[in-house]
Amino acid sequence: MIFLRMRKLLFLLAFPLLLFPLQARAATGWRLPILMFHHVQPLTKRLNPFDTWLSYSPKAFEWVARFIHDKSISALKMADLLTFAFDRPAAALTFDDGYEDFYTYAFPILKKYQLNATVFVITGKLDVPGYLTRVELLEMQASGLIEIGSHTVNHVDLTQVNPQKLEEELTVSKKTLEALTGAPVTSFCYPSGRVNKRVAAAVKKAGYMLARTTRHGFSVNFQSPFLIPTIRMQPSVNLKKVESWWGFKFAPAARQSPVSVPAGSSDGRPK
Secondary structure, three states: OOOHOOOOHHHHHHHHHOOOOOHHHHHHOOOEEEEEEEEEOOOOOOOOOHHOOEEOOOOHHHHHHHHHHOOOOEOOOHHHHOOOOOOOOOOEEEEOOOOOOHHHHHHHHHHHHOOEEEEEEEEEHHOOOOOOOOOHHHHHHOOEEEEEEEEEOOOOOOOOHHHHHHHHHHHHHHHHHHHHHOEEEEEEEEEEOOOHHHHHHHHOOOOOOEEEEEEEEEOOOOOOOOOOOEEOOOOOOHHHHHHHHHHOOOOHHHHOOOOOOOOOOOOOOOO
16 A cells, blocks of 8 residues: 555656656756857868867858758857757857957858857957957947857966955956946856866856856756856867757768867867
8 A cells, every 4th residue: 555655656746747848857957069169260281289179160160050050959149048948959159268260260150140159258368369359359249149258367277276366367357348348248168177166156256147167068957057068169070970969960962071180189178
């Protein structure tokens, strides 16, 4: 009798999950690819192995963008994760460090396919050759497609700095971008993915709403909005892998592989 009552109780507890599987899934996380790019630029011989490893070719990037567009996959800004209903396939395209090639190569493709994205800016590098300028940031923000997030002032290892320096890197970068754009900066990206409990707590205290790591994974767990995982987009990530993330198939004519990872590349840290 006790056994039967327990079975009935378990069924009653599980029954809502059968009726509302999406709501139940949302409590623990979603299989949502958050793509992490660094450089989008031609993969030429002038690049050293590490810069090549950090790069995705414009041609390959357009394949990914067209795939997302043609399959009606929602391209989210990081801030959208706070309110997105997760009722359709989605992805978030993110770009670390704020290199100028984002403006030169990636932004025109994003505009062509009307895809949202987030660029994480090192404010101490604004207007430095090879990085984005303030004018470029404002132009991209005005398009309505680009969210501007913080990547600190100097791209330091936040786990190794004292509390005063930690607060400075988080708050000065945030205030600089907000003063420039006139918009709140709610998204943060840890330099080189370096994070611990102290750093995550400081990011929250500084007024950010979420933060992306460099940890590999698909599931965005909203119980941990300051430890969001990502998928590193490097030359070895081809369309066959991209297709598998949503279960769609790309047009056979476009099924080509980007340039392979060069000999000598290593699993180093982003600049």
